[in-house]
Amino acid sequence: MYDLVSLGKSAKMASTLLRAASEQERNRALSAIAGALRERREEILAANRIDLENARVAGMRNAMLDRLTLDQDRIEKIAGAVEEIIRLRDPIGVVEHGHNHPNGMQILRTRVPLGVVAMIYEARPNVTVDAAALCLKSGNACILRGGKEAFGTNRALAAIMRAAVEHAGLPADCIGLVEDTSRETAERLMKLDGYIDLLVPRGGAGLIKTVVKTATVPVIETGAGNCHIYVDSEADLAMAARIVDNAKTSRPSVCNAVETVLVHQEAAGDFLPMMKAALDAHNVEIRGCPKTRVILKTAVAATEEDYATEFNDYILAVKVVASFEEAVGHIAAYSSGHSEAIVTKNVEKARRFVREVDAAAVYVNASTRFTDGGEFGLGAEIGISTQKLHARGPMGLTELTTVKYVVNGDGQIR
Amino acid sequence: MYDLVSLGKSAKMASTLLRAASEQERNRALSAIAGALRERREEILAANRIDLENARVAGMRNAMLDRLTLDQDRIEKIAGAVEEIIRLRDPIGVVEHGHNHPNGMQILRTRVPLGVVAMIYEARPNVTVDAAALCLKSGNACILRGGKEAFGTNRALAAIMRAAVEHAGLPADCIGLVEDTSRETAERLMKLDGYIDLLVPRGGAGLIKTVVKTATVPVIETGAGNCHIYVDSEADLAMAARIVDNAKTSRPSVCNAVETVLVHQEAAGDFLPMMKAALDAHNVEIRGCPKTRVILKTAVAATEEDYATEFNDYILAVKVVASFEEAVGHIAAYSSGHSEAIVTKNVEKARRFVREVDAAAVYVNASTRFTDGGEFGLGAEIGISTQKLHARGPMGLTELTTVKYVVNGDGQIR
Numbered sequence A, B: 001m002y003d004l005v006s007l008g009k010s011a012k013m014a015s016t017l018l019r020a021a022s023e024q025e026r027n028r029a030l031s032a033i034a035g036a037l038r039e040r041r042e043e044i045l046a047a048n049r050i051d052l053e054n055a056r057v058a059g060m061r062n063a064m065l066d067r068l069t070l071d072q073d074r075i076e077k078i079a080g081a082v083e084e085i086i087r088l089r090d091p092i093g094v095v096e097h098g099h100n101h102p103n104g105m106q107i108l109r110t111r112v113p114l115g116v117v118a119m120i121y122e123a124r125p126n127v128t129v130d131a132a133a134l135c136l137k138s139g140n141a142c143i144l145r146g147g148k149e150a151f152g153t154n155r156a157l158a159a160i161m162r163a164a165v166e167h168a169g170l171p172a173d174c175i176g177l178v179e180d181t182s183r184e185t186a187e188r189l190m191k192l193d194g195y196i197d198l199l200v201p202r203g204g205a206g207l208i209k210t211v212v213k214t215a216t217v218p219v220i221e222t223g224a225g226n227c228h229i230y231v232d233s234e235a236d237l238a239m240a241a242r243i244v245d246n247a248k249t250s251r252p253s254v255c256n257a258v259e260t261v262l263v264h265q266e267a268a269g270d271f272l273p274m275m276k277a278a279l280d281a282h283n284v285e286i287r288g289c290p291k292t293r294v295i296l297k298t299a300v301a302a303t304e305e306d307y308a309t310e311f312n313d314y315i316l317a318v319k320v321v322a323s324f325e326e327a328v329g330h331i332a333a334y335s336s337g338h339s340e341a342i343v344t345k346n347v348e349k350a351r352r353f354v355r356e357v358d359a360a361a362v363y364v365n366a367s368t369r370f371t372d373g374g375e376f377g378l379g380a381e382i383g384i385s386t387q388k389l390h391a392r393g394p395m396g397l398t399e400l401t402t403v404k405y406v407v408n409g410d411g412q413i414r
Helices: A006-021 A025-041 A043-058 A062-066 A072-087 A126-137 A150-165 A182-189 A205-214 A239-249 A267-281 A289-294 A325-336 A347-356 B004-019 B023-039 B039-057 B061-068 B074-085 B126-137 B148-167 B183-189 B205-214 B237-249 B265-280 B291-293 B324-334 B347-357
Strands: A095-100 A106-113 A116-121 A143-146 A173-177 A198-202 A227-231 A260-264 A283-289 A315-323 A339-345 A360-366 A384-385 A394-395 A401-412 B095-100 B108-111 B118-122 B141-145 B175-177 B198-202 B225-230 B258-265 B285-288 B315-321 B339-345 B359-366 B384-387 B393-395 B401-412
Touching: A006 A116, A006 A143, A006 A173, A006 A182, A006 B291, A006 B347, A025 A043, A025 A072, A025 A126, A025 A150, A043 A062, A043 A150, A062 A150, A062 A267, A072 A126, A095 A126, A106 A360, A116 A126, A116 A182, A116 A205, A126 A143, A126 A198, A126 B258, A143 A360, A150 A173, A173 B118, A198 A205, A198 B126, A227 A239, A227 A325, A239 A260, A239 A267, A239 A360, A239 B401, A260 A267, A260 A325, A267 A289, A315 A325, A325 B359, A339 A347, A339 B141, A339 B198, A347 A360, A347 B401, A394 B061, A394 B401, A401 B237, A401 B393, B004 B118, B004 B141, B004 B175, B004 B183, B023 B039, B023 B074, B023 B148, B039 B061, B039 B074, B039 B148, B061 B148, B074 B126, B118 B126, B118 B205, B126 B141, B126 B148, B126 B198, B141 B183, B141 B359, B148 B175, B183 B198, B198 B205, B205 B225, B225 B237, B225 B324, B237 B258, B237 B265, B237 B359, B258 B265, B258 B324, B265 B315, B285 B291, B291 B315, B315 B324, B324 B347, B339 B347, B347 B359, B359 B401
Parallel strands: A116 A143, A116 A198, A143 A173, A227 A260, A227 A339, A260 A315, A283 A315, A339 A360, A360 B401, A401 B359, B118 B141, B118 B198, B141 B175, B225 B258, B225 B339, B258 B315, B285 B315, B339 B359
Antiparallel strands: A095 A106, A106 A401, A384 A394, B095 B108, B108 B401, B384 B393
């Protein structure tokens, strides 16, 4: 059985030293990583060629092969991304509040690293570097478990990063790689209580579901997005059509894409043909309720399940609603709590929508596609949380930290 | 089987309305609760008398009977506590950050209610009102499950609060009571996924352990405190003795009381007799390492388990350490991450202790007993979290909320 406990112990020990490292020390290690990735790129490419060869023999699809592939240009981009992380504001040591107790003690609420962060992800080897760099920046040791198809590449990347970190004066064990890609070991990692302060799954819905179901260590759930746009009776219909088109077709595979459009019955007759005209450029399949199909003859009949589905594809569910309340009720019933939008000119309905809809991001007259760490000004993004505790919406470096109260006294007793 | 799902549905429905309620509406409901508790106190006392009678027959110990007992004075205090919660700053609607996207959209990070908060607690009926009031103030519906010994009292309190809330214009289901106090129903409550956004256990270590182990809904773990004080070689020893005495004897049963004192070997000879002189006034039993027992002849031999134990009693473990590093290492090995203190005159060691010790609260030259929502200026306290995600240390009303990004646009697309 692969010795995960030793890996956990090493990571925990490294996190103790990393907790006391200054921003300069952490940035120096990141800089060493970026340099070493460039310098030792031939090693990485050699390992990657073997992974690709094996994957081809195993019959991997082209789209997946492309995700797995590294070349000089991609390695340069990965190194550049590390340098961007260096430039982000240090999340550690931030004093969120500070005041003096009436007895004269100083009480500071400060941001500190979580400790050990584990990441489980799939075939993209760039995540190996990205995850390690985000953790290092936020003062956390990491334990990485990538997909088995990328294992050789990940092992080369981890070895290079570990050597660079050590060369820069921090423990190599700040970055740990699980060197056994079996499912059993992944499941034991999800249950490595006492060594892991946070586990973040990064990947498809299947992976995330498994992690949430199996893990006993703290997890942040990311990425499920069944998003809606409600086109109100008082909407600017041309604006609504542009927003729906953007939210569906600019990148249908992502979690902030729209899946269902709700349209008020007073607007449906005018709006749906406008919307369809825009979507036709991308051959979007429309699945509609009976009223939708009266207006759009070519629409397929929508099933109950369609309204619950994150298509991640050029497919859009549509429902004509009799009222604002019906729209909000539909969203409450089907939303995954990711991103929800209203298009309206009416300020009262805009305010009600913002108040009554329960989601990580609520939009008035804008595309759901903006729910993103970069767009929201957080810098790097670890993922988009759809849970309510600890992190909700785009997660930045701050979400990889916790709080420590520091109390400085002169002998105070209670 | 008791119908918990209906209770969950009613709470969720109520939370939807409560989410849109203004601070005035929530405060009016709280005010109605305080008034109704005073007005209908005879009903409460009658129900409490029956609970007490049954408890006496069942052989409940006096200390527990006292916790269960209500009288006019205690009801007045409970009503007064509700009025204090009214005066706290509204945690809802706070805009934590706000900025304009380069494209002109306004992006606001706002505080919103979690939704439905469940609380599982033991024999004190005052928690029924306190928990309901904290949830109502923070815009959350609550599901309350108190101890079976207090069931009649809790049912009376819940009925009075529900009527008051409804009279004030909010749904009665903002406050739900689990009307079956069986263990099975409690365990089903811990697994009521989809209806409960947060479960907070309030009570002894046994209850909290069961909840953490059993629950599949999100939980915040509170209350475990194995706290240390390290008396450095360069400490003001009189100050150190005062701090240890306060941290051990001012209230030994609470989680922020000290359990182990670590003393540097250079200070031990002078310090331990001073400390013992202070503790003798409360007959504190000292359990020491071999070096401690050379200095304090009457000390009992400490076992490994003593260092891992939260005594919650007039018992103190003591260990003489050879260095600052040994002290920090001992804390890392045994601490529950609650409150840790150093007594030293040396600024470098103070800074290192604050950086290297991983706990919710870290003290320099002050008693661990200050780790408390009231002392830290948070107003009401829901509990003291010893976990790292979402809440760490004293939890105020903000910890009963989550985040919603609100994006106001003019048709922006990406």
